[in-house]
Amino acid sequence: MKQPSRTLTLLAGAIALVTVSAAADAERYHGSSGSGKYTTGSGESGTYEWGMERSEGTSSSGGSITTPEGKTYSRSKTRSYDPETGSVTRSVTSPGGETRSIQINPD
Numbered sequence: 001m002k003q004p005s006r007t008l009t010l011l012a013g014a015i016a017l018v019t020v021s022a023a024a025d026a027e028r029y030h031g032s033s034g035s036g037k038y039t040t041g042s043g044e045s046g047t048y049e050w051g052m053e054r055s056e057g058t059s060s061s062g063g064s065i066t067t068p069e070g071k072t073y074s075r076s077k078t079r080s081y082d083p084e085t086g087s088v089t090r091s092v093t094s095p096g097g098e099t100r101s102i103q104i105n106p107d
Contacts, residue, residue, distance in 0.1 A: 044068035057081045
């Protein structure tokens, strides 16, 4: 009779581990961002910032950099999934402001 008790203990431990892991993933993927300052080899400095966000069926990320001359360049991308159709849409916006998109549909 000790075998079922040992099995239940292992099962309870596995469930607890999966629950903690899922909660950590949800927190980790919700979103994050950062910013900072950089210095070139010639001593000039600029700034940068970045961010990412994820929710059910959608993720987005992007960033920008400001050069020592004061010019700002940004780039962003998004990806979304439609569970009804199974299609995925991806979009990228370049530093020049041009957006390119593609939709991938299941066969």
